[in-house]
Amino acid sequence: MIFITDELGKFEKNIIELAENVGFKECKTIEAIDLFCGISEKNDVLKEKDLYYAFIETPQYWSIRADGINGAIYDNKTKMANIYFKNPIEKRMVSRVEWIDRNNTVYRIDYYNKYGYKYCSENVRGGNVISREFYDRNGDIKVIEQTGPKTYTLLGTGISPRSYRGFADYLEAYLKYNEIYDENIWLTSDDILNKFAGDYGNFKISYLPQNRLNSDLTETNQTNTAFRILCSEEQQVNWYKENSDCKCDRLYLYFENNESKFGKMEAFIITETDQLEYVEQLINDFPEITFHIAASTIMSDKLTKLDINNNVELYPCITEQKRKELFERCDVYLDINHYRELYNAVNQALINNMLILAFDNTVHSKELYPMENIFDSSNYVKMKETLKNIITNRMIFNEYIDRQKKQLKQLAAKVVIGDTDESI
Structure with missing residues (x-):
């Protein structure tokens, strides 16, 4: 069982604990930051420290200002980008920076991770993301994703660029390189799920929508025996069964709890x-x-x-x-x-x-x-x-x-x- 998630939060930790409690010991967790950026590739521990908005790298003489609940970057009096903060917003830690042209149209979005690094940039045309670039800790491009043809190009020092047709092929190569051999993939991330685009390769995908109904996911309209939706509430399961052709099952949480409550009344x-x-x-x-x-x-x-x-x-x-x-x-x-x-x-x-x-x-x-x-x-x-x-x-x-x-x-x-x- 391989658990792929954006970040390892409370919900994800509960699912991993569930797997361990029912006897499934071989559970590998992969965060998206490792999958695309190789942040942990040197096997050292990075300190989690978000980036304070005033430390965003900008050209000389440009200014960075906090503007109410958001921030902005200016070249003299011209706004060049909008800054959006993570919660709690009063701490002004950077979540993403949206770069705008003279028509106030977003053409590029930079995302920052929990380590304070810019890990991803999206190139936007006509309101659509046409490509993504993922960076390592040094700011070098690690992976390029072309969203239209769904291709992934892996870059690295001392190696020739390698391209993969589809996310499943890229993931298979990533797992093989890291000597991880398991076909069972669990996801809570909409972004990771949509990267498969219905092509799961040799993987079996279990998707957990985290207690919400989402009719916008294209994956829920795919009929594929390799894909199933797991929901913790019965009405969720019924909703997905009625609104998609997917296999839907109930997710039952189980945690070891030996506390005796007898006599509380x-x-x-x-x-x-x-x-x-x-x-x-x-x-x-x-x-x-x-x-x-x-x-x-x-x-x-x-x-x-x-x-x-x-x-x-x-x-x-x-x-x-x-x-x-x-x-x-x-x-x-x-x-x-x-x-x-x-x-x-x-x-x-x-x-x-x-x-x-x-x-x-x-x-x-x-x-x-x-x-x-x-x-x-x-x-x-x-x-x-x-x-x-x-x-x-x-x-x-x-x-x-x-x-x-x-x-x-x-x-x-x-x-x-x-x-x-x-x-x-």
């Missing part, structure tokens, strides 16, 4: 409606449990009236930070909301070692549930008795948690190694 529910199956009965029958009910929107009167109970806490328009806190804090997740699942809640509850129970008419992500966790909607008494036994008996609680973890790990492993089928 706190239940979590997330909903976008006021239709919660048997919620009033549960609140009344389990006064020892605190029920945390969260909504993605403002709550209706039907839910706000539940606040009269001493064991109920309501969270309308819940924030991401509060969701995270409650997943970590609570020991029970009740999947009893009608309509769609929010925030990949069932998977999040599982990786936080929460006991999960549902009714057959409310259950989401059903493949994640052991059979014992789902109850007939006409049999509330059975659900009540089971919940009572679990929260009062540590052994039973642990047995349920272990079954949940085992089922999740099996599903996650299938996705990671590409062994998916229609049942997932």
